[in-house]
Amino acid sequence: MTDPIHQFNIIKLATLGEVAGYEIAFTNSALYMVITVAAITTLLVGATSRRALVPGRLQSVAEISYEFVANMLRSTAGTEGMKFFSLVFSLFLFILFANVIGLIPFTFTVTSHIVITASLASLVFCTVLVYGFRKHGLRFFKLFVPSGIPLYILPLVVFIEMMSFVSRPISHSVRLFANMLAGHITLEVFAGFIPMLGGFGVLGWLGATIPLALVVALTALEVLVAFLQAYVFAILTCIYLNDAINPGH
Amino acid sequence: MDPIAAKFIGAGIACIGMGGAGAGVGTIFGHYLAAALRNPSAAQSQFGNLIFGFAVTEALGIFSLLIALLLLFAL
Numbered sequence: 001m002t003d004p005i006h007q008f009n010i011i012k013l014a015t016l017g018e019v020a021g022y023e024i025a026f027t028n029s030a031l032y033m034v035i036t037v038a039a040i041t042t043l044l045v046g047a048t049s050r051r052a053l054v055p056g057r058l059q060s061v062a063e064i065s066y067e068f069v070a071n072m073l074r075s076t077a078g079t080e081g082m083k084f085f086s087l088v089f090s091l092f093l094f095i096l097f098a099n100v101i102g103l104i105p106f107t108f109t110v111t112s113h114i115v116i117t118a119s120l121a122s123l124v125f126c127t128v129l130v131y132g133f134r135k136h137g138l139r140f141f142k143l144f145v146p147s148g149i150p151l152y153i154l155p156l157v158v159f160i161e162m163m164s165f166v167s168r169p170i171s172h173s174v175r176l177f178a179n180m181l182a183g184h185i186t187l188e189v190f191a192g193f194i195p196m197l198g199g200f201g202v203l204g205w206l207g208a209t210i211p212l213a214l215v216v217a218l219t220a221l222e223v224l225v226a227f228l229q230a231y232v233f234a235i236l237t238c239i240y241l242n243d244a245i246n247p248g249h
Numbered sequence: 250m251d252p253i254a255a256k257f258i259g260a261g262i263a264c265i266g267m268g269g270a271g272a273g274v275g276t277i278f279g280h281y282l283a284a285a286l287r288n289p290s291a292a293q294s295q296f297g298n299l300i301f302g303f304a305v306t307e308a309l310g311i312f313s314l315l316i317a318l319l320l321l322f323a324l
Binding site: 072075076167170171174175178228231232235236239 | 300318
């Protein structure tokens with residue numbers, strides 16, 4: 001049976017140079033990130049190059065995705081949150097395309113590596129901190145003090161609020177990474193059962209149809225998960241940005 | 250006990266915590282569905298809250314998975 005972790009190997013494609021003793025290389029992860037960005041650019045540029053009052057198929061895809069993210073941002077962070085639209089829209093499309101491209105057999109899933117998701121999550125976290133402190137100054141700390149809490153329980157609540165704030169980038173990044181990792185390992189393990197059972201002759205071929213059907217069903221589930229995780233990442237970004245815009249509860 | 254064996258057992262025990270997250274996520278989606286069937290017109294406006302509750306609940310299960318992954322691959 002093949003090793004289910006093997007698909008996550010990072011392969012060096014070309015060495016670019018060396019910085020402080022560390023090798024800087026163009027890897028398959030970087031290649032798939034480039035492919036992801038190229039796919040998004042092609043879609044959006046292609047959709048908006050021939051603008052029409054009655055949108056064609058491609059233009060409606062772009063318009064629907066714009067409306068989808070804009071509604072999500074407006075309903076969670078208000079109209080003031082719309083200045084972060086480009087950030088949320090880029091994050092949503094990048095994660096969605098990376099997840100979906102990773103589902104094609106023999107490709108590499110960019111988001112199944114914690115280093116990528118942690119970078120994206122810390123980008124959001126730093127944006128919230130920088131914007132919150134720049135806009136509200138020290139009043140940003142009101143985020144940790146909910147109003148209407150009795151004084152004797154307030155220290156505990158403030159402590160819990162601070163812990164939940166600090167653990168945000170961890171849960172934000174690990175959620176996406178763990179979902180992608182677990183999904184792809186599950187697919188690989190069930191796919192590994194097919195040749196294993198197929199080795200037992202005609203009866204094995206009949207048995208192998210069960211994991212084959214399961215793999216098809218699981219792939220459909222993974223498409224759903226790929227979309228859902230991109231959506232969850234984007235809506236959590238909106239909610240965190242809302243905290244930076246309106247820190248008082 | 251062999252420390253490597255203890256590591257694997259610990260990782261397995263840490264994954265039990267994900268069961269709690271499973272129960273929590275099930276409760277959230279179940280209650281959303283129950284409420285949506287009572288008042289379908291209000292369901293769409295609460296979808297964002299549903300996903301937020303799902304994400305926050307799932308975070309706790311992810312922490313136990315994180316401990317398991319740390320035990321298996323990092324420590």
